[in-house]
Amino acid sequence: MAAAPEPGRPRRSGWWRRGARARLGPDAMAAVAEGRRVAASVRAGLDGPGALAAARRLRRLLGADAVGLSGLSGVPTWSGHPSDQVAAAELLQRVLRTDARAARGRLVVLPLHARDEFVGALVIDGEVANAASLEAAALLGEALDRARLEASADVAEQAELRALRAEISPHFVYNSLTAIASFVESDPERARDLLLDFAAYTRHSLARHGDYTTVAGEFQAIEAYLALARAVLGERLRVQVRIAPEILPVALPYLALQPLVENAVRHGVELTGAGGFVQVSGQAEGTECVITVEDDGPGMAPGYAADVLAGRGRPGSLGLMNVDRRLRTVFGPGYGLVIETADGAGTKVVLRVPRFQPGVVAQ
Amino acid sequence: MSGRGAGGLRVLAVDDVAPALDELRRLLLESPDIADVATAPDAITALRLIQASPFDVVFLDISMPAMDGMELASLLTRMTDPPVIVFVTAFEEHAASAYGIGAVDYLLKPVGRERMRAALDRVRRFIASDTGATPARASVDALAAVPVELGGRTRYVRRDDVRFAEAHGDYVRLNTPSGSHLVRIPISQLEKHWQPAGFVRVHRSYLLAVAAVRELRSDISGGLLAHTDVGDVPVSRRHARELREHLLEAATRGEFDAGAAPPTGRERR
Numbered sequence: 001m002a003a004a005p006e007p008g009r010p011r012r013s014g015w016w017r018r019g020a021r022a023r024l025g026p027d028a029m030a031a032v033a034e035g036r037r038v039a040a041s042v043r044a045g046l047d048g049p050g051a052l053a054a055a056r057r058l059r060r061l062l063g064a065d066a067v068g069l070s071g072l073s074g075v076p077t078w079s080g081h082p083s084d085q086v087a088a089a090e091l092l093q094r095v096l097r098t099d100a101r102a103a104r105g106r107l108v109v110l111p112l113h114a115r116d117e118f119v120g121a122l123v124i125d126g127e128v129a130n131a132a133s134l135e136a137a138a139l140l141g142e143a144l145d146r147a148r149l150e151a152s153a154d155v156a157e158q159a160e161l162r163a164l165r166a167e168i169s170p171h172f173v174y175n176s177l178t179a180i181a182s183f184v185e186s187d188p189e190r191a192r193d194l195l196l197d198f199a200a201y202t203r204h205s206l207a208r209h210g211d212y213t214t215v216a217g218e219f220q221a222i223e224a225y226l227a228l229a230r231a232v233l234g235e236r237l238r239v240q241v242r243i244a245p246e247i248l249p250v251a252l253p254y255l256a257l258q259p260l261v262e263n264a265v266r267h268g269v270e271l272t273g274a275g276g277f278v279q280v281s282g283q284a285e286g287t288e289c290v291i292t293v294e295d296d297g298p299g300m301a302p303g304y305a306a307d308v309l310a311g312r313g314r315p316g317s318l319g320l321m322n323v324d325r326r327l328r329t330v331f332g333p334g335y336g337l338v339i340e341t342a343d344g345a346g347t348k349v350v351l352r353v354p355r356f357q358p359g360v361v362a363q
Numbered sequence: 364m365s366g367r368g369a370g371g372l373r374v375l376a377v378d379d380v381a382p383a384l385d386e387l388r389r390l391l392l393e394s395p396d397i398a399d400v401a402t403a404p405d406a407i408t409a410l411r412l413i414q415a416s417p418f419d420v421v422f423l424d425i426s427m428p429a430m431d432g433m434e435l436a437s438l439l440t441r442m443t444d445p446p447v448i449v450f451v452t453a454f455e456e457h458a459a460s461a462y463g464i465g466a467v468d469y470l471l472k473p474v475g476r477e478r479m480r481a482a483l484d485r486v487r488r489f490i491a492s493d494t495g496a497t498p499a500r501a502s503v504d505a506l507a508a509v510p511v512e513l514g515g516r517t518r519y520v521r522r523d524d525v526r527f528a529e530a531h532g533d534y535v536r537l538n539t540p541s542g543s544h545l546v547r548i549p550i551s552q553l554e555k556h557w558q559p560a561g562f563v564r565v566h567r568s569y570l571l572a573v574a575a576v577r578e579l580r581s582d583i584s585g586g587l588l589a590h591t592d593v594g595d596v597p598v599s600r601r602h603a604r605e606l607r608e609h610l611l612e613a614a615t616r617g618e619f620d621a622g623a624a625p626p627t628g629r630e631r632r
Contacts, residue, residue, distance in 0.1 A: 196475045216611045241581045245610040246619035
């Protein structure tokens with residue numbers, strides 16, 4: 001509580017009326033700091049756990065005898081005791097009904113607004129200048145405003161993370177089922193194995209439990225995917241997967257790796273019409289886990305690769321950007337994807353994540 | 364319990380979805396050492412069958428109407444001589460509670476042949492340890508070093524130096540960084556001795572030190588190789604899952620970090 005008022009300072013200060021300019025100095029900064037703390041205290045709302053602390057600080061800042069904060073519930077949190085409880089309650093109810101300032105004697109009740117929405121009221125009892133009261137109400141309104149924005153940004157981010165989870169490509173689903181159907185009579189054994197792979201692939205893609213899996217789990221899904229892709233593409237697809245065992249337990253968001261492999265198979269092999277080689281390898285480099293997915297397909301201009309990661313690629317090219325965004329959101333800006341490519345030179349996507357990250361645990 | 368496991372396992376399969384039950388029964392009958400497979404379409408029928416004649420193992424679907432698999436399982440565990448329980452389910456959210464009830468394994472539908480084989484191996488091991496028929500472990504550390512003939516002199520190969528062993532008839536070839544050595548011992552025998560020391564059978568002819576794996580490689584045909592600093596070891600499909608699990612466990616314990624040699628075989632093409 002660095003900014004507690006010094007004992008010698010007049011409590012009912014007239015700083016506002018006498019002109020702030022003359023009094024600017026270390027004390028003014030202390031008041032600003034105290035205002036910031038008020039804002040932080042009401043972050044959880046006027047009925048939240050910080051309401052009492054906010055009321056106390058405001059009471060000191062205003063030099064009031066009592067300050068009450070109330071949400072729309074009409075039950076105020078008080079710092080100090082209002083001289084007339086009944087009058088204060090009446091006045092508060094009136095303001096909550098009318099959304100307009102009300103005063104009686106030294107008692108003032110001001111409506112509070114966040115994002116133009118009526119959210120509660122500030123009750124002040126004491127000799128407080130009108131301008132100071134208005135300033136306090138404005139401070140609270142802005143703080144509540146910001147808290148709302150932050151909360152909705154959090155919600156939006158969570159929703160975005162969920163929405164960004166790659167979706168199963170219908171194209172791939174039907175190609176797989178067609179391939180399986182074609183084996184049912186000619187090679188029932190293989191059809192059966194492929195159905196098991198299909199189950200593993202969809203199980204992983206539809207997983208809802210927890211947000212994180214391990215590299216081991218992600219690789220298992222990739223093996224299932226590759227078995228299906230081989231059934232669809234036949235000899236055209238050549239694949240090699242190499243993985244160092246020490247990275248198997250590393251936690252990853254679900255479907256961080258699989259879309260990269262699907263992307264390599266699709267753009268490096270499937271769309272070329274000819275055959276192609278896809279190589280996936282993963283290893284530890286110090287405290288980081290580095291996984292590369294390479295294809296020898298047509299590649300792309302480096303500038304276009306940057307556009308893809310920025311979400312400015314062709315429609316349907318959002319897979320890589322999704323993975324990149326999710327990795328950066330979870331692990332921080334130092335991690336994510338790097339694309340190494342050039343026209344006619346194949347594509348290499350490098351995924352880099354920390355091997356250990358507090359709070360990121362596979363379920 | 365007398366005679367359990369001898370002459371094949373007596374199995375009961377319980378599932379309310381008829382095709383799933385048929386499939387489960389077919390898979391079980393394909394497996395060796397299964398004496399008989401009875402089936403029940405619901406928990407009540409299963410209870411009646413169990414009361415009428417004992418079973419070694421019950422394969423149990425979890426989501427069933429009336430009494431579900433979990434409830435049936437917790438009833439069964441209260442019997443004086445309960446059958447071994449293996450859950451079979453389409454959705455994996457129940458795994459934690461399934462093991463809590465004391466299930467020996469937990470299969471996801473549709474079940475693959477390899478996975479079923481692994482589950483039955485687990486069941487047999489569980490029954491064997493339950494009846495006290497555990498293999499003698501006293502001689503385990505007698506084989507911490509193996510005598511080999513080298514130029515007419517007897518030398519010892521330390522188990523810790525062995526990356527993998529390869530079967531050659533009644534002999535095995537022990538592969539170490541300093542060379543390979545032929546020893547007269549069947550690979551299945553060596554497996555019994557070395558399994559507690561972190562070796563797993565990954566192929567009919569190969570026994571592998573889990574901690575020696577530097578890289579797992581799967582190639583175009585879907586075959587799997589375990590790469591070590593003294594050579595590659597083929598991993599058969601039926602052992603792949605088990606090896607992966609061992610590797611994940613070892614890696615989680617940090618076994619590949621503690622003073623591990625820098626990964627070799629990073630050669631790029």
